[in-house]
Amino acid sequence: MTCDASARKKPHRRTDVLKIGLPVAALTIAALGCQALASPSPPMSPTASPGEARPVEPPGMIDEQDGVVPDGTTVLDADVPAVARLDPALLAALRQAATDAEDDGVHAFHVNSGWRSEDYQQQLLDEAVDQYGSEEEAAKWVATPETSAHVSGDAVDLGDSDVTAWLSRNGSAYGLCQTYANEPWHYELRPEAAAQGCPAMYDNAAQDPRTQR
The missing domain is CATH 3.30.1380.10 (Muramoyl-pentapeptide Carboxypeptidase; domain 2)
Structure with missing residues (x-):
């Protein structure tokens, strides 16, 4: 299931008050997971030695x-x-x-x-x-x-x-x-x-x- 789909899905109405918290908690966890996936990771430092093919470097990297x-x-x-x-x-x-x-x-x-x-x-x-x-x-x-x-x-x-x-x-x-x-x-x-x-x-x-x- 995608993050978008998880965010749109509504919990079923339940008459048991104790069980209402379960879908709400699940949606909260899913939303947090989507935020984590959406956060970019910091760029990795190149590991190639001088003279070898090096990965494309963001601005500011030593070259x-x-x-x-x-x-x-x-x-x-x-x-x-x-x-x-x-x-x-x-x-x-x-x-x-x-x-x-x-x-x-x-x-x-x-x-x-x-x-x-x-x-x-x-x-x-x-x-x-x-x-x-x-x-x-x-x-x-x-x-x-x-x-x-x-x-x-x-x-x-x-x-x-x-x-x-x-x-x-x-x-x-x-x-x-x-x-x-x-x-x-x-x-x-x-x-x-x-x-x-x-x-x-x-x-x-x-x-x-x-x-x-």
Whole structure:
């Protein structure tokens, strides 16, 4: 029986007063059930990983325009916002290093993360708090939108161990330096490193004065 039909059906007249309440109660329950069915459910968050086919997203959901990186993205991909919106000097250094690394058999500087929108950074921070159990622990891995070098376009996370190993040996010549000891994939531009070498790393992002709230 449909909800509309239930709402239209009238109870039979009964002379037994004690039995009159039964149909009334049934109609009340049916009406409440119809209201529950009519209430929309909140949208589900997409579960597909970057680069996979993703469900149609309502406005406001995080996507590639916020810095989500499709699989296979490299520092040479000019049409991916996470790469294209990096600081121009950082991007130029990455592309020159990637070109030179080819001579050593290191192919394609794959990007796991680059520029991010403030909304994307906040989502990652919220997820880190859930994962690590506190804001203090999460701060060792994810900065706030206001202090993140990713949001300003000044940091890139590279995806291949052979690339990060090559950069650990050669990156300073391009001004590309690992910033945090616990994140071997996270690189930022330090132009003075070409002459002076890369500065000492912080143990984690929470020790970086730039990330202090």
